[in-house]
Amino acid sequence: MALILRYISFLCFIIGVxxxxxxxxxxxxxxxxxCRRLRGVKPDECKYELDLESLQATENSLDAKLINIEAGxxxxxxxxxxxxxxxxxxxxxxxxxxxxxxxxxxNKDSVVVKFDDNKAAIYAKPLKIEFFxxxxxxxxxxxxxxxxxxxxxxxxxxxxxxxEVQQTNEDPGAWEENFKSHHDSKPRGPSAIGVxxxxxxxxxxxxxx
Numbered sequence: 001m002a003l004i005l006r007y008i009s010f011l012c013f014i015i016g017v018x019x020x021x022x023x024x025x026x027x028x029x030x031x032x033x034x035c036r037r038l039r040g041v042k043p044d045e046c047k048y049e050l051d052l053e054s055l056q057a058t059e060n061s062l063d064a065k066l067i068n069i070e071a072g073x074x075x076x077x078x079x080x081x082x083x084x085x086x087x088x089x090x091x092x093x094x095x096x097x098x099x100x101x102x103x104x105x106x107n108k109d110s111v112v113v114k115f116d117d118n119k120a121a122i123y124a125k126p127l128k129i130e131f132f133x134x135x136x137x138x139x140x141x142x143x144x145x146x147x148x149x150x151x152x153x154x155x156x157x158x159x160x161x162x163x164e165v166q167q168t169n170e171d172p173g174a175w176e177e178n179f180k181s182h183h184d185s186k187p188r189g190p191s192a193i194g195v196x197x198x199x200x201x202x203x204x205x206x207x208x209x
Contacts, residue, residue: 047070048067048068048069049066051065061078061081063076065094075091090102099115100115102114117133118132128140128142139199141197145196146194152189174186175189
C-alpha cells in the first residue's frame with residue numbers, strides 16, 4: 001500500500017511540473033514552418049519516382065536516379081547491404097546548390113567522408129587523417145605520429161611516495177624555466193601542442209607547434 005501511495009505521489013508531482021510549464025515558450029507545429037510543410041504532405045500523393053532504367057547494381061549495392069516529378073529535381077538513390085544483414089538507404093541531391101558532407105565508408109577502424117570534390121580518410125588507431133582533392137592525396141595529418149596535446153594536470157610533489165602520482169621522464173623545464181633574466185613560472189604547467197603535416201608536393205614534413 002505504501003508503495004502505491006509513493007507512485008501516486010510521484011505521478012501527481014510530474015503532472016504538477018508539466019502543468020507549471022509555460023507552453024508559450026515552446027513552438028507548436030502550427031508555429032514552425034518545417035513542421036507545417038511536412039505535415040502538409042498528404043498520404044498516397046508521393047511526388048518521388050525511381051528511374052529503374054538508370055539502375056546500376058554491384059555485388060552489395062545498387063544505385064539509381066530518384067526524381068521529384070513535380071519539381072523536376074534529381075536525386076541519387078543508393079541501397080547498400082552491410083554486415084549483420086542490414087540495408088542502408090541513402091538519398092542526396094545529384095547537383096546540390098549547397099553540398100553536404102557525405103559518409104562514404106565506415107568501420108571500427110576508419111571512416112571516409114566526402115564534401116564536394118574533397119575527401120578525408122580518418123583512421124582511429126593511431127589517429128591519422130588523409131585529405132584528397134579529386135581523389136588525389138593532398139596532405140596527411142599525423143602521418144609520422146608526432147601529434148601531441150599536453151593536457152592540463154597537477155604537478156606531483158617532489159617527495160611523492162607510493163600511491164601518489166609521479167611524473168616520469170619530465171623535461172626539466174616542463175613546469176618552470178629560465179631564459180637569461182626571464183623566468184616562466186608556468187602556473188598551469190606544461191601545455192604544448194604539436195602536429196606533423198605532410199604535403200604531397202613537398203618535403204620534408206611540416207611540424208606545427
